[in-house]
Amino acid sequence: MGNDSLNIKSEILSIGKRAFEAKYELQKLGKEKNDILLKVADALVENSDRILKANEKDIDNGVKGGMHEGLLDRLRLSEDRIKGMADGIRQVALLDDPIDKTIAEWELENGLQIKKVTVPLGVIGIIYESRPNVTADAFSLTFKSGNVVILKGGSDAISSNMAITDVIRETLVSAGSNPDFIQLIPFTDRSAVAELLSLREYVDVIIPRGSAGLIRMVCDNSKIPVIETGSGNCHIYIDEYADIEKAIPIIINAKTQRIGVCNAAESLVVHEKIKDKFLPVLSDAMKENKVELRADANSISLLPSAVPATTDDFGKEYLDYILSVKTVGSVEEAIEHINKYNTGHSESIITENKENADKFLKGVDAACVYVNASTRFTDGFQFGFGAEIGISTQKLHARGPMGLSELTSYKYEITGNGQVRD
Structure with missing residues (x-):
């Protein structure tokens, strides 16, 4: 092992130890957490120039390295985006503290009183790509929920x-708190991830946020429990009873508002009974929005500028101005197709038929299932959670947008009066 590897291993071990020690200190804080969050929000705005100068370096390196437009969009900060980060933190400060909430309580026949209460997870490691806003979001949510974070x-x-x-840590120090409530691993070497994933003694849970490849790598290599926040191969199904005037703006929004996000639509499923009326309108709308269509054999003749879709297209998260199109003969076939190719993220049906809407809601296996709405609403801020830690596509321990309550566990507090077990 070279000196660089030894230095990385040593420093990350130190980060883990400091985080472990800090978590008990953080868990003693109460309402003062809200005051600190408000100070952090103000500090981020006040230091916008400093943050934007740093972001310019990353953008320049991305452009020089040929980074895709969708990834550059994820990476790019602006004054408005920094204000948005600050607003998200302020919203979190206004939310109820999720810690020490009584979930349930009861008394046994022997007189033991049992109470189930919420507690922090402890130390959370978050591994993420591109989006610098995740840094602020992750701090606000972990701090408010009593968790120390390693990024x-x-x-x-x-x-x-x-x-x-640096801005957050400086604000913590000025508020008389431990700056190690948040730590960023400063190494870009890939071995740093492996070292973090081995800190089972100090880190309670790992949350990966990024591409399918990143998430798979973390799940395959982590010695620490993982909450998957998945990639998003999101579908919109155009039912035979769809309102086309309603459908087109939803598709445009879901596909083009931000192409580089996990809740953007990547695939369109169309009922064959509406395709003759719907697909030409879709073709014009997608052409106007510079979206390439990749269509199956049953729809391509109605989409003049489309290219033939492959099987791989139906399972791909493009993060680009590309949309696959698949025709089906029933809502049941649509559900079957979506469940085969989706990533468990967000799926939507456009229909005026309540029975088909209900079939879709009940039959599609995803964290978020919509009727007559864009998939872009799968977001902690939009759901009223404040900033989010990610969108979980698994079923344990959390599912969907992960806000404060998803960053807690629970324990049982049992009070007796001298009871012993027979």
């Missing part, structure tokens, strides 16, 4: 992440 961002956003983390 490992992508190398493409290292300058931005460091600037944001």
Whole structure:
């Protein structure tokens, strides 16, 4: 093992130990957490120039490295986006504290009183790509829920992440708190991820946020329990009873508002009874929005500029101005197709038929299932959770947008009066 590897291993071990020690200190804080969050929000806005200068370095490196437009959009900060980060933190500060809430309580026949109460998870490691706003979101949610956080961002956003983390840590110090409530791993070497994933003694849970490849790598290699926040191969199904005037704006929004996000639509499923009327309208709308269509054999003749779709297209998260199109003969076939190719993220049906809507809601296996709405609403802020830690596509321990309550566990508090077991 070279000196660099030894240094990385040693420093990440130190980060883990400091986080472990800090978690008990953080768990003693109460309402003062809200005051600190408000100070952090103000500090981020006040230091916008400093953060934007750091972000310019990352953007320049991304452009020079040929980074895709969708990924550059994820990486890019602006004054408005920094204000948005600050607003998200302020919203979290206004939310109820999720810790020490009584979930249930009861008394046994022997007189033991049992109470089930919420507690922090402890130390959370978050591994993420591109988006520097995740740095601020992750801090606000973990801090409010009493959790210490260790962050490992992508190398493409290292300058931005460091600037944001430095502002937060400086604010914690000025507020008389431990700056190790948040730590950013400063190494871009891939071995740093492996070292973080081995810190089972100090880290309670790992949350990966990024591409399917990143999530798969974390799940395959982590010695620490993982909450998957999945990639998004999101579908919109155009039912035979769809309102076309309603459908087109929803598709445009879901596909083009931000192409590089996990809740953007990647695939369209169309009932064959509406395709003759619907697909020409879709073709014009997608052409106007510079979206390439990749269509199956049953729809391509109605889409003049489309290219033939392959089987791989139906399972792909493009993060680009590309949309696959598949025709089906029934809502049941649509559900079967979506369940085969989706990533368990967000799926939508456009229909005026309540029976078909109900079939779709009940039959589609995903964290979020919509009727007559864009998949872009799968977001903690939109759901009223404040900022989110990610969208969980698994079923344990959380599912869907992960806000404060999803960053807690629970324990049982049992009070007796001298009872012993027979």
